Amino acid sequence: MLSNAIAQTLRAPAAERARLFARLVCEIETFMAAHPEERPWTCKVYQGTDGSVIFRGGVGHSLVIDVAGLLWRARSYEDFETAYVFNGSTYEIDTLTPLYSQMREYSS
16 A cells, blocks of 8 residues: 555645645555554655655655655654754654755655
């Protein structure tokens, strides 16, 4: 489902890609939640410091859609400058700055 979502997003106009991919990710989450016998699948969405949209999965991978609409495959920890904020009992991500030179660009 994820590979189909990426392919569909790459075919869309650049200006619509982040919104489309966000919708497709929600559909995947809904499907996976309805099938508990499958491996759990989650995705959290962040706004990058450069205006990008970052989709972080639970297995160490992220997909970034930059402001030009290009899609990038990233490792969730190594490919970002990350700042954290203490939330009383845990640390949570405050900001993410993509390091595109370390990522791989998806192409159609």
